[in-house]
Amino acid sequence: MTPDIETVRELGRRHSNWGRWGADDERGTLNLVTPEMVVAAAGLVRQGKTISMALPYDEDGPQNGGLGRFNPIHLMIRDGADAVAGTSIRDFYGGVDKHFRGTDDIIIMPLQSGTQWDAFGHVVFEGHIFNGHGAEWVSSKGALKGDVANAARGMVGRGVLLDLPRALGVEWLEPGHAIDSHDLERAEEHAGLKVGAGDFVFVRTGNMASHRAAGGWGDYAGGEAPGLGLGSVEWVASRDIAAIAADTWGLEVRPNETPDVAQPLHIVFIVHMGLWLGEIFDLDPLAEDCAGDGVYEFLFCGPPLPFTRAVGSPLNPMAIK
Amino acid sequence: MTPDIETVRELGRRHSNWGRWGADDERGTLNLVTPEMVVAAAGLVRQGKTISMALPYDEDGPQNGGLGRFNPIHLMIRDGADAVAGTSIRDFYGGVDKHFRGTDDIIIMPLQSGTQWDAFGHVVFEGHIFNGHGAEWVSSKGALKGDVANAARGMVGRGVLLDLPRALGVEWLEPGHAIDSHDLERAEEHAGLKVGAGDFVFVRTGNMASHRAAGGWGDYAGGEAPGLGLGSVEWVASRDIAAIAADTWGLEVRPNETPDVAQPLHIVFIVHMGLWLGEIFDLDPLAEDCAGDGVYEFLFCGPPLPFTRAVGSPLNPMAIK
Amino acid sequence: MTPDIETVRELGRRHSNWGRWGADDERGTLNLVTPEMVVAAAGLVRQGKTISMALPYDEDGPQNGGLGRFNPIHLMIRDGADAVAGTSIRDFYGGVDKHFRGTDDIIIMPLQSGTQWDAFGHVVFEGHIFNGHGAEWVSSKGALKGDVANAARGMVGRGVLLDLPRALGVEWLEPGHAIDSHDLERAEEHAGLKVGAGDFVFVRTGNMASHRAAGGWGDYAGGEAPGLGLGSVEWVASRDIAAIAADTWGLEVRPNETPDVAQPLHIVFIVHMGLWLGEIFDLDPLAEDCAGDGVYEFLFCGPPLPFTRAVGSPLNPMAIK
Amino acid sequence: MTPDIETVRELGRRHSNWGRWGADDERGTLNLVTPEMVVAAAGLVRQGKTISMALPYDEDGPQNGGLGRFNPIHLMIRDGADAVAGTSIRDFYGGVDKHFRGTDDIIIMPLQSGTQWDAFGHVVFEGHIFNGHGAEWVSSKGALKGDVANAARGMVGRGVLLDLPRALGVEWLEPGHAIDSHDLERAEEHAGLKVGAGDFVFVRTGNMASHRAAGGWGDYAGGEAPGLGLGSVEWVASRDIAAIAADTWGLEVRPNETPDVAQPLHIVFIVHMGLWLGEIFDLDPLAEDCAGDGVYEFLFCGPPLPFTRAVGSPLNPMAIK
Helix, strand or coil: CCCCHHHHHHHHHHCCCCCCCCCCCCCHHHHHCCHHHHHHHHCCCCCCCEEECCCCECCCCCCCCHHHCCCCEEEEEECHHHHHHCCHHHHHCCCCCCCCEECEEEEEEECCCCCEEECHHHEEECCECHHHCEHHHEECCEECCCCHHHHCCCCEEEEEEEEHHHHHCCCCCCCCCEECHHHHHHHHHHHCCCCCCCCEEEEECCHHHHHHHHCCCCCCCCCCECEECHHHHHHHHHHCCCEEEECCCCCECECCCCCCCCCHHHHHHHHHHCCEEEECCCCHHHHHHHHHHCCCEEEEECCCCCECCCCEEECCCEEEC | CCCCHHHHHHHHHHHCCCCCCCCCCCCHHHHHCCHHHHHHHHCCCCCCCEEECCCCECCCCCCCCHHHCCCCEEEEEECHHHHHHCCHHHHHCCCCCCCCEECEEEEEEECCCCCEEECHHHEEECCECHHHCEHHHEECCEECCCCHHHHCCCCEEEEEEEEHHHHHCCCCCCCCCEECHHHHHHHHHHHCCCCCCCCEEEEECCHHHHHHHHCCCCCCCCCCECEECHHHHHHHHHHCCCEEEECCCCCECECCCCCCCCCHHHHHHHHHHCCEEEECCCCHHHHHHHHHHCCCEEEEECCCCCECCCCEEECCCEEEC | CCCCHHHHHHHHHHCCCCCCCCCCCCCHHHHHCCHHHHHHHHCCCCCCCEEECCCCECCCCCCCCHHHCCCCEEEEEECHHHHHHCCHHHHHCCCCCCCCEECEEEEEEECCCCCEEECHHHEEECCECHHHCEHHHEECCEECCCCHHHHCCCCEEEEEEEEHHHHHCCCCCCCCCEECHHHHHHHHHHHCCCCCCCCEEEEECCHHHHHHHHCCCCCCCCCCECEECHHHHHHHHHHCCCEEEECCCCCECECCCCCCCCCHHHHHHHHHHCCEEEECCCCHHHHHHHHHHCCCEEEEECCCCCECCCCEEECCCEEEC | CCCCHHHHHHHHHHCCCCCCCCCCCCCHHHHHCCHHHHHHHHCCCCCCCEEECCCCECCCCCCCCHHHCCCCEEEEEECHHHHHHCCHHHHHCCCCCCCCEECEEEEEEECCCCCEEECHHHEEECCECHHHCEHHHEECCEECCCCHHHHCCCCEEEEEEEEHHHHHCCCCCCCCCEECHHHHHHHHHHHCCCCCCCCEEEEECCHHHHHHHHCCCCCCCCCCECEECHHHHHHHHHHCCCEEEECCCCCECECCCCCCCCCHHHHHHHHHHCCEEEECCCCHHHHHHHHHHCCCEEEEECCCCCECCCCEEECCCEEEC
């Protein structure tokens, strides 16, 4: 039977975390990370490697204008060419030369245009965001509840890479591949570990690598892609993880398995479970490294920037091994 | 004798790191952080605390328009009010209701408007940036050399808080207080440690706290402030630190000690030494914590975001204890 | 008796133009301008003078951040300093020098940050915009009804300057001065004309001049100001004018005469009458000219820019005499 | 013989207007418009028609990212959906309901992303802009000389439409068609008039119409196109016109006739002659109207917006007949 809105509602009800950490909670699954877990995760740092999972933020990013998302626009306010042309002092220092020539720049970017965390305020389902707050808390003023700054002091713990292509023996998962619990368990086995409470899970589908191989982003943003399927919910929910991120535009398999529901796992994970989702993480360098040393766990440090009232945030997620 | 441009040139010559890590190097003092140091720093995580040093990025930030810097402008592309008003489907999903209602937002911000790293391309002195590259490498296109993305895979190691006010027994340092090597040594003693190679040093002046006490930012951006003085250079250079950041707008004491040179330490530290400077770090929560447990060292993780060709970057610097 | 929301509702009902030009009309009082009027207005051009009523759009504008409005931010994409520094070809022309060096720039601005027309979508009253359309037509996507582009092919006709200060023999009207029909009639007499159907009326209060004399914008944006009062409605409505603009931030007297209703005339004029309102028009050069030649009527040409779905637009309004 | 940089230099020398209106002049050919011409132009208004030549400014514009130019980005600061959701008062009026609900929006746009005037500061040739000012006058701060605001009080006079396709009996000129003096004379004959001093000339190539017929902008921005060729310079220069605009992205024929010089006429017209150039003017509605009534001259009113230090400006150019 084709899954539909009722399937999604049922999954949401079954795995709801509304109220689990108090009626006012806005940190969701980050509550699952204990100080002991942070200490234990730091113990995974044995080689002194630091690996970034961030894609560069620039005009060559994956956005294509869909949903109003564009690639970051970077502009200089003042620059070194002004110094060469001799105009800096005239233009920026009131005509008084004190030997110093500074440069400055600005960025204009959708907060979800590249490597990003989704805040709880990013998804509304049937009038509510996570923990039952009404959608009206996310207005033109931004997310008065459920903003990304709620995670600003967290996002540190054990990170685990699940390299699906390597686990399944393929170069990359094909678009439409709905990752299920079985796939995830095979990846755990391949990684030689078991995902548990408070973990930060990074699911590599190989989708970014496949676009790289093709020489361009193509339909990476919004197009067909491998990703988590409805069959992954049981695994994700039972493990009590802190966050999950992938190397795809939208984390979920596309086309979605529910013809009548877009991004159903965003509804289950974000709205009902209060689970932090990450997207457009570049997991290729990390995967390369893990394949090399056989170690798939590490200290993860990847807080969002504390953008007040924002529903998402760029970040530079670090794996420290 | 009043220090002047010759003083600055001499300090620059004496402490120059041009060529030290190769003619093409753009990572500067980050080269001083070894894998062993990262492992050792991870060993400092004993309590599982995670403390952010980032100021919220929003309209209430410290900028006042000087140098073309303004506080971040945050706008929603689509929001929960649209969901309530029933317009989301019409406006963003082509009229087809698939139960999902997403929200999105954008940010417009100078990259140096809040908590930030300065990239090497941020300062030009006598025609050059760090390592001798010409100023023409930082044009309207951005920093083709010396951009902030060079640090994207680093900025992890031992962090040390030097809480000057607590070390010197005052509430905060006064504007005009030029921190020298002696002050820094007293802060080391107070912290019960010695700063060494590859360390990330956080210098708390109390300047942010004093503005908080005054109820507003006032002249925080660009006005008089305590900060590092010329007398700190010997200490900073001899310790071979990886980076240094403060809770002030510009790291250096203001008014500058050199009447004819603006921000002389930016010239010595960034242009000649290739030292990473951080500004507008909110060190008050960390200082409170360190005063409480008496532990002034921690694992630091604070990479910039990889903004291509940018001369600065916001970040969420984390102290993990 | 103090006027209140009931006063406003009654004025709205009495002067409502809903349906007057059809149920789908979005041009409102611009419908009152006939081709004959345009021809007649062109006949007023006798000296060949062209006078702009626009304030420069730049960082020195009157905005102070209130309501999220800031002054225009102008940035260069590429510039002449790049040409001098020799970086243009490398950065913008793929390394091939074809002798041409272009420059480019961008603007970031609230559409109502300077001299501006208000579109009908700019004001919602009790759930509706002009002509009875629901407020949901103006969502995060913009004004699907009532946008400023509806006026893009109009805004040409007879312009009339009503110079209140000169008519009343003062340097400028004081803040709190509520301009009424009697004041407007005195200004007509002073101008030696009578305002009629399809006219574009420019009301000079001297408020901009008074801030100029004070040497700064002060509380120009949002503060106390002279302006149209409730007592002007009868005059405005009976004359069937096409548009009315003033040299103030908000056209209306401030504080508003209705303690419980903000900007009541915006509700009556825009929402009920479908009258085009202009704000922050710099009428001082025009007033100077009119005082010189004694001619207070002219051909007006001042269309908004056709920003799709926008609720306001900057413009360069021209008086041609 | 293939024209080259020497051809361009020679044309520039021959038609140079440097110094013609004084060493400090920044208005160039606008100086050619006399008050008498404005009065005479107003006399052309006989039917009361007002026709806009502006393309809508929105996300569907012709830009494709080339040269850093993108289509306008329009965002709401507050909107009607907030009013429906009941969040306006909470978010924007400090919790006090005074019945008024305003909306606001912002625009982020390259000033040359749509219908536009080029300012003199837009083109640098061999180190100079018009009238011999050095390129260093156009820095990261913008155009301290040669900005678009110099035209803010002008751009009113006789407008003339030269409808090349109708004159030459084709649907549109083909890409690569270099319009010469002979073509322009045929268009004058077709229009039944002769272009003279101080005229504003609108050259329709049909290029916009051809892209419309093709259903998309394709390579409109920067691709091959019909346009003015080197053979038009004599005609343009000898007529002493005030400005010339076309319905193409770059006014000039593309590929350019000079393999070694990009946009040679920009160099001759803007840098040497101080002639105002307009681009991306939508001349189709005007052409349709002129073909209908046989009248190809009109009062033109099309000032740029006074963006301080800008090198271009969007506008809403009006033909009034």
